[in-house]
Amino acid sequence: MEKIFDIIAFSLKAIDEEKNWMPFCELVCNYTPHEKQLEWLTESIYKENGLHPGNGWGKTDVTAIKHLRYIFQHFGDCEKYLTLNIAITLEQSQLVQDRIVAIVKNAPLLRDWLIDDKRGVTGMPMPKIRYANGSITEFRSTKKKAESVEGKEFGYISADEIALELHLEFIRDKILLPRLRAWKDSQMDFSATPKGQNAYARVINDMKRKGGHVQGGSSYDNPYIDHELLNYQKSTWSAQKIAQIQEGKFIDTSDMMFASRIEKLMNTNLQYEEVDKGHKYIEGWDLARGRKEISDQTVGFRIDESKKIPQIVKRWGFQLPWTEKERENINNENNEKKENSSIEREIRQAHYESNSRVLLDSTGVGDTLFGIVQDIAEGVDFRGGRKDELLDHLQACIDAGKISAPFIPELADEMTTYQRADKNLDTDNVMALAVACSAIRLDTQVFGTVDG
Numbered sequence: 001m002e003k004i005f006d007i008i009a010f011s012l013k014a015i016d017e018e019k020n021w022m023p024f025c026e027l028v029c030n031y032t033p034h035e036k037q038l039e040w041l042t043e044s045i046y047k048e049n050g051l052h053p054g055n056g057w058g059k060t061d062v063t064a065i066k067h068l069r070y071i072f073q074h075f076g077d078c079e080k081y082l083t084l085n086i087a088i089t090l091e092q093s094q095l096v097q098d099r100i101v102a103i104v105k106n107a108p109l110l111r112d113w114l115i116d117d118k119r120g121v122t123g124m125p126m127p128k129i130r131y132a133n134g135s136i137t138e139f140r141s142t143k144k145k146a147e148s149v150e151g152k153e154f155g156y157i158s159a160d161e162i163a164l165e166l167h168l169e170f171i172r173d174k175i176l177l178p179r180l181r182a183w184k185d186s187q188m189d190f191s192a193t194p195k196g197q198n199a200y201a202r203v204i205n206d207m208k209r210k211g212g213h214v215q216g217g218s219s220y221d222n223p224y225i226d227h228e229l230l231n232y233q234k235s236t237w238s239a240q241k242i243a244q245i246q247e248g249k250f251i252d253t254s255d256m257m258f259a260s261r262i263e264k265l266m267n268t269n270l271q272y273e274e275v276d277k278g279h280k281y282i283e284g285w286d287l288a289r290g291r292k293e294i295s296d297q298t299v300g301f302r303i304d305e306s307k308k309i310p311q312i313v314k315r316w317g318f319q320l321p322w323t324e325k326e327r328e329n330i331n332n333e334n335n336e337k338k339e340n341s342s343i344e345r346e347i348r349q350a351h352y353e354s355n356s357r358v359l360l361d362s363t364g365v366g367d368t369l370f371g372i373v374q375d376i377a378e379g380v381d382f383r384g385g386r387k388d389e390l391l392d393h394l395q396a397c398i399d400a401g402k403i404s405a406p407f408i409p410e411l412a413d414e415m416t417t418y419q420r421a422d423k424n425l426d427t428d429n430v431m432a433l434a435v436a437c438s439a440i441r442l443d444t445q446v447f448g449t450v451d452g
Contacts, residue, residue, distance in 0.1 A: 004109050008072050015069065019045070028072075029065055030107040036221040037062050044189060046212040047180070050204045051191035052163075053217030053248040056225045059191045063158045064099040066189065070156040071135050074183070079134035083156040084149060084179070086140045088165050088268065088407050093139040094127050096160055100137065101129065142167070143268050146175045153182035156189075163192035163200040164412045166263045172203055194244055195416045196253035198262075204250070219246045236424045241417050251417075257391065258415035258430065261398045265415075270406035273313040279306035281313075281356035284380075284436025285347060286428050287366045288319055298343050299410075299432040302354060303403070303440075310440060312405040316346060317428070322369050344372055351376050359435050380435045390434040391420065397437045 011024035021041040025031045033041065037058050040051055044066075051059060067083050074081040087093035101121055104110045114132050115121065122128045127139040140148045145167050157176055162168060172190075180186035190207075192200055208214050219230055234242045243249040253259035275281070282303040288296050302314035320343050321327040327342040351358050362370035362379030370379040382390065397403045405411070411429040418430050 001113070007109060012069070012073055024069060025065060028107065028109055029068060029103050030109075031061065031065065031103060033062065033065075034058065034221060034223055036215075036217050040215050040217075041065070043213045043215065044187075047187060048177075048207050048210065048212040049187070049189045050207045050212065050214040051189065051217075052194050052200075052204060052215070052250070053221065054219035054244075054246040055193050056219045056222055056230075057217050057248070058222050058224075059160070060095055060099045061103075063096050063160060063189065063191060064103055066158065067096070067100055067137050067156060068103065070187075071131055071137070073185070074135070074155055075133050077135065077155075079136070081135040081183075082152065082154045083135075083137045083158075084140065084152075084154045085137065085158045085160055086142060086146060086149065086176070087160045087162060088142050089409075090124065090127065090139065090141045092161050092409075093141060094123075096158065097121070097127055097129060097137070097139045141268075142171055146171045149179060150175060152179060154179045155183045155186050157187075159188065159190045159192075161192045162190055163195040163198065164262065164407070164409070164416075165199065166266065166268060168199040168203055193248055194250045195412070196244070196256065196259050197250055198253075198259075201250045216248045218248065238417070238424050241425065244417065253416060256416060256418055257395060257420065258398075258418050261395065262412050262415050264401070265398050265403065266405050266407050266412065268407045270311060270404060272315070272406060273304065273311075275354045276304070276306075279304050281305065281354040282310075282436050282439045283347075283350055283354065283356040283358045284432055284434075284438070285343075285358070285360040286432035286435055287322075287343065287361050287369060288428070296426070296428050298346075299428040300347070300350065301432050301436045302350065302356065303436050305440070307404075309401060309404045312403070312408070312433075314350075315408055315410070315429075316350070317410060318343075318346070320346065323372055343369060347373055348376065357439055359439055361431065361435055380438055382431075388420065390438055391430075393442070394430075394434040394437050396442055397440050400442060402440050402442065403433075403437055 007027055011028050014020040014023045019042050021038060025033050040062055053059065070083055085093050085096040101115060104115050115129060120130050129137045142165050157179060176188060180188060190203060204214055220227060230246060234246060240251050244251045282305055283300060285300040288298040297317045297319055300316040301312050303310050304313045320341055321330055321339055322342060323344045324342050327339045330339050358377040359380050360370060360377050361382065363382040370377060414426050414429045417425060
């Protein structure tokens, strides 16, 4: 162990005196950062730092490495020393937990002692890692304006994939920054792929003004991911989607009809709920047009309309055979992968659970499935200008406060880039919500369906 701690001490000294992270990354963590990751580790030395690269750049890895660096930097503080990773959801926050554990297990210097396999890692509802010296890394969500971290002191805080947090400026100023008072070298990093000109963009700009390190980056910076897949993806993407998702840029969302409505629709204090037999429900479905992995998904939303403000209480997203008959035919072909369900079955099962009013996209090929489930469903046809009417109605429902939702990452992502000219855009979630909300009353008007 003495030799191990000598190597760790050497690597920490290299960071402190030379801004050289390579010994810590390679010798201690058994990890070789790419050039732009190394730039981030080297330059993010201020009280606050902001990282906003494209997807797949490697944000989670460098965040995990910085937590380990600070744990070792203050190893003598033992149980007094805490670090924190916070994200909009606990599930997102735990991605960093998983990565820390993976790095430790893959590092010969660390794997046998730093984290106890049985007692060192705790999952829901209060995830944490307890290290051999008693120090802890906690993993929390920003739910209820991050009240779960109030009253604590942390030496290092990472705010991960935080770009769609609706109360980010309040959480930053009133909750997180005050948690950094106990250690002079305490630090906070924000990292997220941008989601338009929102609160995250404002926080990043404020960091720049205060002198913190801010760094973007392209998905292509990471040599360890498949660049051919990146090329394939962007071949059908709009320029704005490429700029945001792959290049990590803060795009202008003024022309995006739903980007500014995310905050009106979503409330991080809400959550999904089970069916209450005394409540009335709406279920709206947008149907996939294909079954390949690159195809769109069938997406469904369940809305509880018995609440004071109708609320999304469940989301589905899957790629399945359309009908039970198709599923049986696929399984009879002796394929290695057996299908356990179908879109038809999922729609019927959801209706059975909730006794909901069911609406589904019956446009084009969707008309086939509608014919099979029309005993329980109403069809919504997007043709003949109907699509614009449905989108306008969805806008009106959000603006009038007639629909609410917990934070739904898939829906929020689509809302940041959706435009009426939606070729090459992901639309499954927006369209499913438009279908469901077509049944919501505005004043005395009821927005009806075409076929039902």
